[in-house]
Amino acid sequence: MDVMPKWADVVLIPVISLVLAAALSAIVILAIGESPWEALKIMVQGALGSTYGWGYTLYYATNFVFTGLAVAIAFHARMFNIGGEGQAALGGLGVALVCLYIPWPHWSLALLGATAGAALFGAAWAIIPAVLQAKRGSHIVITTIMFNFIAAAFLNYLLVGALKPAGSMEPATGKFPDATFLPSFQDMFSTADNPLFRGAPANVTFFVAIAACVVIWALIWRTRLGYELRAFGHSETAAKYAGISPTKIIVISMAISGALAGMMAINNVMGEAERLVLNAVEGAGFIGIAVALMGRSHPFGVFLAAILFGFLYQGGAELALWTSIPRELIVVIQALVILFTGALDNMVRMPLERIFLARRRKAARATTLTAAE
Amino acid sequence: MDLLTLLQLLDSTLRLATPLLLACLAGLFSERAGIFDIGLEGKMLASAFLSAAIAFTTGSVWIGLLAGVGASLLLSAIHGVASITFRGNQLISGVAINFLAAGLTVVIAQSWFAEGGRTPQLAGAARFNPITLPFANELRDVPVLGPIYYELISGHTALVYVALLIVPLSWWVLYSTRFGLRLRAVGENPAAVDTAGISVIGLRFTAVAICGVLCGLAGAYLATALQAGFTKDMSAGRGYIALAALIFAKWKPWPCLWATLLFGFLQALALRPDLITSTLGFSVQTQLLDALPYILTVVILAGFVGKAIPPRAGGEPYIKER
Known part of the structure; x- marks a missing residue:
């Protein structure tokens, strides 16, 4: 009861x-x-007081929706994916490879390709710990932590080596081709006499994030796989008794989780930076933990919590600027x-x-x- | 590579292994009692900041050390309350503690010293200074043994020797005392300990407190011995490497020493890429050396090279009523 x-x-x-x-x-x-009151006023004004502020708030929120969903879906299978940071970093690598080495005719196709690349790389980085958990019993939390560090070292290695354009001193890839640039909110909503979201990084990925929320909601509560996943999360022994394979659930849930974390990269790497830089994730993978907990692992809750953290992030930047x-x-x-x-x-x-x-x-x-x- | 270079390399191995060793032993006590602790990093960082800040203000490194241990203990108390009293998720609590320390240290350092989130440089009595062991200077010219004694064994700060002494001490406490037996039992089968009329909660809080003290020493070492002052995020993942070392050591005290020495050696090597090139004849990417402790830990965890089995009741809150 x-x-x-x-x-x-x-x-x-x-x-x-x-x-x-x-x-x-x-x-x-x-x-x-x-003064806390003054601080709150600056944060609200800076994050929500203008379309520029909203453009940043929603940009950060987009990152956190992806990483939050990633943690949330793993929570449903009672797994703690603390490796969002590494998976998002690998997702960035996937995006960079897709954008740099495939000549895309139009951004919409590039977006599809980059999403696939990001999801694939992110999922791959999560599947290894998942298989080790399922087959060898190594604790998924520890392995995913280790994989965060391995990912950081790996990207560091690539960005000062193979992926760095010749003659460049900066550890970053070259600029992506123009055809892969995603439309920002400024491009989409501004009119000639009414400029909106000027210079803010929010872009079309925000809508991909909303779609991801809906898809994950449907997956968890409206499909057989979602049912199995939740059953496994409630009781592993009962799920096993009902004929649900633990290996399958662990690997699939972690793959989806890693894919979601990886997809964050289409927002920050493709949508904002338009190239892959060192440490592009900037802790968003960890914020996903807070977002999933706050949002009670429900996609709608995750969405609201992501907006809240987006507000905190943008507000915090304004605070640092003015106080x-x-x-x-x-x-x-x-x-x-x-x-x-x-x-x-x-x-x-x-x-x-x-x-x-x-x-x-x-x-x-x-x-x-x-x-x- | 000549003897002197080798000794210098081993010398910096010892210096870099010390914070890992202290944090690793801290995790040992906590995890052997059944409390997972991924907040080692945060506790080290908090202690590093407060020890440096207090050492700078008072001019005494010992008062700084006490303050650092205090800061670490405070975070331990939060972890204890969350994971023992309120039976919360120990991993999530650890994550929260790491962020709390990462944020608070910079916020407080900025408002206290206004130097961009760092403390001022420490000097003189506000730092742990190298100790020259007796006869080190006199014996310096004795072939082979003299340089080993002078370069490698002598000339470290007090905390290095303390850390090395804590290894046999931990081994003795865990395996030869009644307290140690109970502590290990509470990590394997808390219900049995409870049936014997011993407080599970008391034991676990004690273990978490010991963990806090040792993390405090590790953090203070970072800021007042290895470096001269606190800088933002100065623990730089050492808490996680210590965690990796703990798994590598299969939750046993002596192997903790070997594992942290190995990881310390890798860190020392990463600082001297020229040595690898000159000795091996080819260059090894420093990124590979950075990643090696984590890769080794994953391999060990996966049971490819001997199985690492954690304490059985680790991570599970104990519910008495059942």
């Missing part, structure tokens, strides 16, 4: 966790001698969100459950009393 109504689990607990994280962040801001609060404050907020929604979930949940239980008992007593009369 569920002690709490569903809305409390889905809405109330994340909101309380968020309030706790925000309160602690406010204390940190106070402690370093700044003495460094960007790293966002890392603190991110940590607190992970702490409260993930690790300290029971701390928030237990008292709430007690309140709901007490209310229900009271209601039950009231009905028995009226019945007695």
Whole structure:
């Protein structure tokens, strides 16, 4: 029996966790001698006060939708994919190879090709740990952490070596051809007399991210594979008894997870940088953990949480610009969100459950009393 | 390669292995008690910052060390409360702690010293300085043994020797004391320990606290002995390498020493690419050396070279009522 109504689990607990994280962040801001209220105003103004701000917020959010979905789908199969960072880095490599070495006639075809490349490379990087988990029993969390570092070293090796154009000093690939440039929000929504999103990096990938949310939702709750995945996540032994192969579920769920993390690269590598640079992922793979926890592993929740983190990222950049609060404050907020929604979930949940239980008992007593009369 | 170069290489191996060793032993205590800890990195970083900050303000490295250990213990307490008291996910808690440390150290350093998220340079008594062991100078000219003693064994900071002493100490505590037996038991079968009337929660909190102290030493070593001050993200993945070393060592104290020495050696080699070229006759990519600890760990974890079996109750919160 569920002690709490569903809305409390889905809405109330994340909101309380968020309030706790925000309160602690406010204390940190106070402690370093700044005003939390002013900071919030700057963040809201900077991230949501103009189409330019929105353009950045949605750009970051697009990254986080992909990495958040990646962590979320693995969570459904009760696996913790902490390797989003490495998978997204490899996805970037896939995008770069597809964009650099195939002559694309039009960006829409290039987008399809790059998506396939990103998903393939990201999935490949996740499948190795998955197979090692399924066949050899090595802990997926540790292996994916190791794979993050191996990916970083591997990309470093490629970007100072084979992929760097001759004569260049910078560890990056050359610029992608013009035909692969994705239309930005500025290209799509601006008119001659009403320029919108000027210079902001949000691009057509945002809509790919929304589509990914819908597809993953359908996959988890409307397909046989999704059912098997959730069954495996609830109870491995029961799933095995029902004829579901653990190896298959572990490998497939991690492959989808890695593909999603890899697809982040079409936003940051193809949509924004238009070339592959060193450390292109910039921690977005880890933010996916916070996003998935905050969004309760539901694609719609992930979408909302990604927008929230996009806001925090863009707002944080504005804060660093206008106040003495460094960007790293966002890392603190991110940590607190992970702490409260993930690790300290029971701390928030237990008292709430007690309140709901007490209310229900009271209601039950009231009905028995009226019945007695 | 002549003897002196080799000794210098081994000397820097020892210096680079020390923080890994301390963090690895920290993880050993925590994981043997059944608490996974991927927050080693964060605890080291927090300690590195606070030890450097306090050592700079007070001028005493020892007060700095205490403060660093305190910072690390505070994060350990969060990990303990989350994963023992509230039975949360230990891995997620560890991730949160790493981010908390990565963010807070820079935010506080910036507001405290306003030097772009670092502490000022430490000098004199605010740092751990090399200790010359007795007779090192006198014996320097003795062939072979003299240089080994002078270059390799003597001339390290106090924490290097402390770290080396903690290895036999950990071995003794874990395998020859009642506390150690109970601690290992609580990582394998907490219900049995509980049935014997010993507090699972108490033991696990103690283990997490020991882990905090050792991570504190590791962090303080980074900022006040290896380097002279705190810089942003200075732990640079060492907490994860220590974690890898712990798996490599199959959760045993002496192998922890060998594993961290090996990984320290790889780090020392990566700093001297010229040596590899001159000795082997071909160059090895430094990126390969960077990645090697992780690749080796994956191979070990996959059981291709001996099986690494973690403590059985690792990562599982203990629920008494059942």
